[in-house]
Amino acid sequence: MTEPTSIERRRLLGAATASGALAALGAPFVSRAQAKPIKIGMPTILSGRVAQLGTSSRNAVMMEVEKFNAAGGLGGRQIEMVVRDSKGQPQEAARVSRELINSDGCEILFDCEASSGAFAVHEVVRDLGVLCLHNISETSALSADPKIRIPNAFRTARQGIHDSIAGANYAAAIAKAKKLDRWMTCSPDYAYGRDTTAEFLEYLKTFHPGVEVAGEAWPKLFQPDYTEVVTRLLQGKPQAVYSCLWGGDLVSFIDQGNIYALFGQTQFFTVNMADYTTLTAVKNLPAGMHTGNRYVKVFPANPGNAAWGDAYFAKYKEYPTNWSWECQLGMQFLTTAMKKTNSTDGKKIAEALRGMKVDSPFGADGTITMRGEDQTIIGYATGWGTTLAQDPYVKDVQAGDWKQILQHEAEWKKKKGYV
Amino acid sequence: MSARGDAMSTPGASPRGRVRRAASSGRDLLVAAAGLAVLVVLPFVFSSPLLLDFMIRLAAFAIYATSLNILIGYGGMVSFGHGMFFGAGAYSFALLMQKTGVSIPVAIVGSVAYCAVLALVVGVICVRLKEIYFSFLTLAFQMLVHSVIISWVTLTGGDQGLTGGIPRPPFLGIDLGEPRPMYWFAATVAVLCLLAMRHLMQSPFGYTLRMVRDNAERAQFLGIQVARIRLAAFVIAGCFGGIGGMLMALFVSGAFPEFAYWTTSGEAVFMILMGGAARFLGPATGAVMLLLLSDLITRFTEFHGIVLGVTVLVFALVFRRGVTDFIAQALGRSRAA
C-alpha cells in the first residue's frame, strides 16, 4: 500500500502541468515534422469526490496510446488525447464534449464519464454524429434501450445486468449449500444501487427460490455514518447480506460494521470489494467475504493481466482500477478498428467495431467481443471469490458462465420491452 | 453589497415621474433592440460553434442570475435556494416535451406555469420569515425539491437525469434542432426576459419592492402589504429562473438533478457578486465573467476550487462590489438602480 508522498505528487503535478501546457500549445514544431495527429477528445471526472475515476482512466488510456504511438501509430499518424474535466456535472460534460468536437478538432470522442454524464455526452454525440466510445458507464439502458441507442456510440464497459446475473448465480449456489435463506441488502440509494440490487435479488430468487428478503437498507451515496444501518442489520439477524456499496462508502461501512462485530454473524456478498484502492484502505478486512471483481491482478489468472497490472503500477505507483482496464480495452478496440480500416472515419470504424473480437487478458476466455446488435461488450471476465486479509486479497474466484448470462440477459431485455 | 437605494424617490405619482418613467422605458427598449440586433448578427461575423454554445449558456444563466437579483438586489431577500426554480423549469419543460408531445411554445407556457405555482407554494411559507431564517428555509425547500427529483425515479429518471434527449419539433418555422436557430431563439428569449424584468423593476411595483427592501416597517405604515409584495417578487423571480432552466435543458437536451442542487444556487450568487447587485445588468455581466472563468479554469488545472474561491474572496473582501458598480462609479452615476 504505497501512496505517493506529497512531494512526489507535486512533482507529478508539475510534470503533468508542464507537459499539458506543451500539449496545449500544440508544439507546432513537432506537428510540422510529422503527419497530422489523430485528436481524440476525452471528457472525464478529474476533480471532486470521484476524481480517481478520471485519473485512473487517463493513466490507462495514456499507457495504451503511448504503446500505439511508439509502434508507429496509424501510418505515422499519432493519437493525441485531449482530456477535459467535467467536474462530475452532466451539463459540463455536455459542454465539454461539444467543445472538444466543435473547437478542439477532435474526430472521435472517448467518453469516460459516469452514468449521468455519459447520458449527457450521448445526446451531444447523437446531435453531432461523431463516433463515441462509452468506457465507464455500466447502466444497461445506454446500449440496451433502442430509444437511446445510436449507431455511432459503443460501450466498452461492463454492464450491470451481466454482473447481477453472474453474482446471483454464485450467491445462489452458496445459499443452497449453506442454507442462507434470510437475506438483507445494504446498497447506496441511487440508480446504480437500486437497479443492481433489484436485479441481483430477482436472479437470486430465480436461481434459489427459497430466499426471503427480510429488509433493505438504502443509505445515501457518500453518507458518512452507517451506524443506524449496521444496527438495523444486527436487529434483522439475516443469514446473508448483499451490498453494492463501493469505494469510500464500502470502507466506512466495513470499518463501522467491524466494531459492531457485524461480519462474524452473517455471510457478506459485496459486489465492489475487489478493487485495490478499497482493499488497501480497509483496516480490518474480514476474511471470507464474498466479492465480485472490479479489478484484481489474479483474476483472470493469466500472465497478461498480471503483467499489465504490474506495468501500470510501475508507471503510476498505484494499482489500476476497474475504470482503468475498461479504458485500456476501449482504446484497444479503437486502435484495432483504426488499423483494420486504415482510417479515422467514424462510420468506417463503427462498421468495423460491430461484432469485433479482440484478444484481451481481461476476457473470460482470452477474448472480448463487441456485440453488433446493441454495440456493447460481452465475454469479459466477471467472477466472484472470497477475500483474504493480505495480498493477493482474493482467492477461489469462480468465473461467471457467459452462456447463462447471455440467456438470462435476452429474457431480461424481452421483459423490459427492449426487443 | 446590496445597494441601499434612495427610498425617498417614488416616481410614478407625479406627471414628471410618469414622463421620466416613459423616457427610461423607451431607453430600455432601444438598448434591448440594439442588443438583440448585435446578437442576431453575431453568427455571421464569428462563425465559431464554441461562441454560439457559450452564448446559449450565457442566455440561460443571465436570465437566471437576473431573476435571483430581483430577490437579492431589489427585494433584499437573500434566497439560498433559487436553484430549485432552475431545476423545476428544466424538468417541467423536458418532461412536457418528452412525455406529452406538445409543441415547444405550449411546453414553455406549461413550464412557466409550473414554476409559478411552485414559487407560490414555497413563497407563501418563506416570505414571512426574516433574513437568515428566510435564507435557511429557501435552502431547505431547495434540498427537498432536489431529493424529490432524485427519489421519484419513474418520473425524473433519478440521479441519472432525463435520458433519451428532448424532442424538438419545429414550430412557427423555427427548428431548434439546428445550431443557429437554437442560438437565435436563446438570444431572443434572453433579451425579451431581461426587458420584461427591467420593465417590472422600473414600474411602480419595482419601486415599491425597493421601498419594502429599504424599510419594511415604514412601507407597512404607508399601507403597503409587505408580504404580498414579497410574494409577488418571489413568484416573478421563480418564473424567470425557470425560463433559464428551460434554455439549459434545451442546450443539454435533457435535465439533471444538478440543476436543482445548492451549487447552482451558489453560482447565481457568485454571478451577482462579481457583476454587481446594484445595476440591472450586473448579474448578466457576472454571468459572462463566471462562465468565462469556469470554462477556462478547467482547461488548465484540476484545482478549479481554489481559483474560484480566491476570485470570490477578492471580490467579496477587496473590491466589495461588482464590475458594473465600478463602471457606474467611473461614469459618475451614483444613482442606484
Add this chain to the structure above:
Amino acid sequence: MDPSALASCFASLSCVVTQTTSGLIIGALLFLVAAGLTLIFGVLGVVNFTHGSFYMLGAYFAYSAYVASGSFALAIAAGALGVAAFGLVFERVFMRRVYGSDVLMQLLVCYAFILILDDVVKMVWGPEFKSMGVPDAFRMPPVSVAGGVVPAFYLFLIGATAVIALALWVVLVKTRLGKVVRAAAINPQMTSALGVNTGAIYGAVFAVGSLLAGLAGALAAPVRSVAPGMGFSILIESFIVTVIGGMGSVSGALVGALLIGLVRSFGSIGFPLFVEGIMFLAMAVILVVKPSGLLGREAAR
C-alpha cells in the same frame, strides 16, 4: 414504512438499548459540530458556513498524526488544536471583515473557503479517500449492555462528548469567563464599554467553536472514510440541529442533536425512506412556528 418492525423493536429491550445507543452515537458527533456552530452564531452573530470544512480538517490532521505517530491521543490533539489554531487565524484575517455585513457576504466568504479548503486538502493528501482505522486500544468485541451491543469505541465517544458538554455548560454558566462571553453575545457595545476586550472574546469563542468541530473530525476519523468534501453532509445536518435547537443555544444543540440521532436510529427501522424528509420537515416547522428554535431565546439581533 414499517411500523410493525418499529413496534417489535420497542418491545425488545436489546433492540431499544442498541438503537438508543446508536442514536446517542450519531447525536454525539453531531452535537460537537453543532455546538461550535451555535456558539459562534450566538456570540459573534455570524453563520460559519465553513464549519463543515473545519470538521474535515480535524479528520485529516488526526489521520496524519496517527499515521506518523501511532498514537490516538496525539491524533485527537492534532485534530482539535490544529483546527483551533486555523480557526483563530481564519477569524482574525477573514471573518472579522464581514461581521457587520449582511449574511450574503458571510456566506460568500465561507463558501469561497469551502472551495479552497477542499482543493488544498486534495493537493496535500490526494483525492482518494483515506482510512485511519480504529486504534488498537478499542479493537475488542462490542460491549454488551442490557442485551444490546455497543462498540467500545463508541462508548468512549459518548463519554468524551458528555464530558465536553458538561465542561461547556460549567464554563458558560458557572464561571466569570462564561458570563463575560454571554454578555458579549447579548450586548457587545456595552460589554466593550465596560472594559472587556470583545475582540479577544470573539477570537477565543471562534477558536473554541472550531476546536469542537476539529475534535469531532478527529473522533470520527477512525470509523469514517476521510475524503475531500466530507464536511458538507455534516454541515447540513448541524444546521438542521442548530435551527431546531435554537441558534445560539448550546443546550439547544444538545437537545437537537440527540433528537436527530434518535430519529435516524429508530427511523431506519420504522420509516427508513422518510428520515431525511422528516428532518427537513422538522426544520421547516420550527422556522415557521418558532424561528428561534426549541431552546433559543428570541433573537436580540
